[in-house]
Structures are given as C-alpha cells and as structure tokens.
Amino acid sequence: MLIGEKIRSIRKEKNMTISALADQIGVTTGYISQIERDLIDPSLSVLRRLCKALQTPLSVLFTEEVTLGVIASPAESRTAVRFEDKKSTYEFLTPYIKDREISPRMEVFYYKTDPNCWVSEEVMIHEADECNYILKGEAEYHIDGEVYIVKEGGSIYIPENTPHRIRNKANECVEGIAIITPPIY
Numbered sequence: 001m002l003i004g005e006k007i008r009s010i011r012k013e014k015n016m017t018i019s020a021l022a023d024q025i026g027v028t029t030g031y032i033s034q035i036e037r038d039l040i041d042p043s044l045s046v047l048r049r050l051c052k053a054l055q056t057p058l059s060v061l062f063t064e065e066v067t068l069g070v071i072a073s074p075a076e077s078r079t080a081v082r083f084e085d086k087k088s089t090y091e092f093l094t095p096y097i098k099d100r101e102i103s104p105r106m107e108v109f110y111y112k113t114d115p116n117c118w119v120s121e122e123v124m125i126h127e128a129d130e131c132n133y134i135l136k137g138e139a140e141y142h143i144d145g146e147v148y149i150v151k152e153g154g155s156i157y158i159p160e161n162t163p164h165r166i167r168n169k170a171n172e173c174v175e176g177i178a179i180i181t182p183p184i185y
Helices: 003-013 018-025 029-036 044-053 058-062
Strands: 080-083 088-092 107-113 129-136 138-143 146-151 155-158 164-168 174-181
Touching (some): 003 029, 003 058, 146 155
Antiparallel strands (some): 080 088, 129 174, 138 146
C-alpha cells in the first residue's frame, strides 16, 4: 500500500474528514487530497504533523504489514526513504505491526545526512524521547542555546518536546542510528 493510501485508510478508521485533518495540521483540503491520491510527496515535517493528528507512529507509513512475533528484517527488505527537505535518508530497522491493539514501543532507524547542511531548516520538536548514536562522522546538536558535538561512537539523548536542530558541518556524510519512543496511543 502506498503512503497516501495508508494515510487515507488511517484517517477513515478514525472517522476524520479531510477538512478536519487539513485544519488540524494547517494545510488545505486539496493538499491532503493530493497526498492521499499519491499525486505529491509531502515533506517530513508534514508527515510528522499528519501522524501526530492521526495518533499514528511515522513508521506506519513506510512499512508493510507483518505477522506477530519475532521479526527478522533482512537488509534488502527494509524500507529506505529519502527526505530532500531533511537532506537525509532514513532506513527503518524496526517493522510496524498493523494490529491496532498493539503499538510499537520504539522506532529505530539508520540515517545518513548529507555533508555541510542542517538536517532541517526548522527546529524539530516531537512527543517522543530520542537517542542518536553516531556511527560515522560528527554531528552538532543545537538545544536550548547549547551546542553538543557528538562524534563517532558517541550518543545523545533528547527528552520529548525538546526543541532541537542538527547540523553536519563536515565534508562527509554523518551516519547514525536513532531510537525514538513514540507516544503509545
């Protein structure tokens, strides 16, 4: 199922109109309609707002339905997504279980951020604890007026609802693993 189809399906499961969803995330009904028909690819910030409004973890949009139990994810079967607005590629390491009675307790993904850029032009804030482990390179985390430099092998923990920005000021990509504990709905 494509991302837009998943968004439409979740919205309908929650008995939410396109208009109500558009109002809640600050976009037009036409924009939501285009997303749901897979005519456009929304930015990561729009996808995050959609998921928050729909009370659904972001990983739901990028993973396929799986069975319950232990799940092994071969590298070639994982979902990788490129977000140009975030200048990063994300590869989901944890699968999504479609059973609505069971919510994932964490999302884990591998990311690769382009050289010499901010991950986002805007400050990021989300209702989830986040831990990043740097596999390669060095990243700057700008949080509450402080700059935290996290080098290869280092990690940083960011509590939920903490505004932050991430910068790669090097001439090489930064690679890392992020663990996010989304709210349980």
